[in-house]
Amino acid sequence: MLHTNLSRLLASGGPKRLISTVNKLTTVEVNDKTGIAILTMNRPPVNGLNLELLQDLKSSIDEIEGNKSRGLILTSSSPTIFSAGLDILEMYKPDMDRCRAFWSQLQETWLALYGSSVPTAAAINGHSPAGGCLLATSCEYRVMVPKFTIGLNETQLGMIAPQWFMSAFLSVLPQREAERALNQGRMFTTEEALRVGLIDETANSKEEAIEKCAAFIGTFAKVNPLARSLTKQQFRAADLQQLKNGRKEDLEKFLFTVSQPALQKGLGIYLEGLKKKVKKQ
Numbered sequence: 500m501l502h503t504n505l506s507r508l509l510a511s512g513g514p515k516r517l518i519s520t521v522n523k524l525t526t527v528e529v530n531d532k533t534g535i536a537i538l539t540m541n542r543p544p545v546n547g548l549n550l551e552l553l554q555d556l557k558s559s560i561d562e563i564e565g566n567k568s569r570g571l572i573l574t575s576s577s578p579t580i581f582s583a584g585l586d587i588l589e590m591y592k593p594d595m596d597r598c599r600a601f602w603s604q605l606q607e608t609w610l611a612l613y614g615s616s617v618p619t620a621a622a623i624n625g626h627s628p629a630g631g632c633l634l635a636t637s638c639e640y641r642v643m644v645p646k647f648t649i650g651l652n653e654t655q656l657g658m659i660a661p662q663w664f665m666s667a668f669l670s671v672l673p674q675r676e677a678e679r680a681l682n683q684g685r686m687f688t689t690e691e692a693l694r695v696g697l698i699d700e701t702a703n704s705k706e707e708a709i710e711k712c713a714a715f716i717g718t719f720a721k722v723n724p725l726a727r728s729l730t731k732q733q734f735r736a737a738d739l740q741q742l743k744n745g746r747k748e749d750l751e752k753f754l755f756t757v758s759q760p761a762l763q764k765g766l767g768i769y770l771e772g773l774k775k776k777v778k779k780q
């Protein structure tokens with residue numbers, strides 16, 4: 500089968516071409532034989548989504564759209580973290596001008612990924628909380644390596660996931676499951692995520708995850724690309740339009756939220772907890 504051949508080619512190393520080294524925090528590698536692009540996040544230690552990583556992600560997505568790749572596989576260079584979500588330091592004691600640019604860029608990057616015209620898949624090779632889960636659920640397919648966690652844990656930080664985070668989550672999970680998980684701020688293990696449908700498959704390694712993502716993208720090999728892409732866009736149009744229409748209000752809501760003293764206090768305690776965990780080990 501064509502898609503199996505595609506995935507084998509990719510897994511075998513294939514003739515890869517690094518098409519982008521300009522963006523320091525992401526790389527794009529296109530397999531010349533399969534035409535599939537691997538977009539790798541590379542912001543140690545945890546791929547925290549700060550303004551610069553979000554900018555690089557957006558320009559890499561644009562690059563992949565522009566070079567007519569057959570698909571996009573999102574992954575991470577870290578062996579244990581896909582993405583730790585939004586960089587909390589962008590929200591803790593923030594400079595308000597930068598904070599505005601940060602949230603606007605997050606909106607921009609999400610619109611590009613969720614609305615991407617090429618088939619998208621996430622090879623989740625590590626933990627994927629909050630914004631990391633947003634990136635993964637914005638793709639069309641998810642393959643995850645065992646012993647990691649994924650979910651929208653915003654309520655655990657005293658925050659409310661915006662409507663568009665929920666839209667991506669709801670495009671994957673049934674309403675009842677999504678609502679309960681969001682209210683609880685639940686993080687799912689790989690096995691739990693597979694059981695509820697938050698991910699589509701598991702894989703024993705990053706390489707295998709990429710291979711399975713490539714096989715998913717290969718399922719579109721015989722489908723008219725324009726018909727496929729317009730069908731996808733039609734499915735996602737309402738979610739995308741909702742953010743496009745409400746971008747300003749969404750930004751103001753975020754800026755109001757981060758300027759609340761109670762939230763700042765909570766974020767400070769949360770960050771302290773992350774650092775104490777490091778010292779204990």
Ligand SMILES: CC/C=C\CC/C=C/CC(=O)SCCNC(=O)CCNC(=O)[C@H](O)C(C)(C)COP(=O)(O)OP(=O)(O)OC[C@H]1O[C@@H](n2cnc3c(N)ncnc32)[C@H](O)[C@@H]1OP(=O)(O)O
Nearest residue numbers: 547583584585586587626628629630658752753756773774
């Ligand atoms: C109106 C709308 C309003 C608001 C909406 C806001 C939406 C927010 C969505 C988000 O994405 S908020 C971010 C949520 N993320 C998290 O809660 C993840 C927290 N991190 C972890 O759970 C763990 O770090 C990890 C499981 C990802 C990795 O664990 P491990 O490998 O053991 O690494 P460390 O915990 O030691 O972390 C290393 C280093 O990185 C710092 N760090 C971790 N996560 C973040 C982060 N999200 N932002 C900033 N910094 C982070 C951690 O403090 C360590 O720093 P050191 O200086 O001690 O090295």
